[in-house]
Amino acid sequence: QVQLVESGGGLVQAGGSLRLSCAASGRTFSSYAMGWFRQAPGKEREFVAAVSWSGGSTYYADSVKGRFTISRDNDKNTVYLQMNSLKPEDTAVYYCAANAVRPSSWSYEYNHWGQGTQVTVSS
16 A cells, blocks of 8 residues: 655746655555646646656656656655646646556556645746
8 A cells, every 4th residue: 555645736927846746655655656647627637747666767748748857766755746837727736646557647547646736827
């Protein structure tokens, strides 16, 4: 089992940056691929980024490629999402999730979810 707690959300102006963190409990964190998803009001949850268990492979949604960076520190049981050049359309609740199999873009493949952290980008 792994429990996930996100932090780092907040209000930022367009063009600004935020770094989200997701702290995991449990000794098996390094065996999970990790992903970030987001959900805006009235919209379905969508894939943002994913990273393999080692951190050696990363994947991004086209909408964030070149602006967001996912990384992980297995010694600290933490995965990060560095968000630069933020846009109002990035406003959403951001969730981290753990996948026991692979760094997928499909939310149904993730076994464990955090409670989410709100990111609001003002224009």
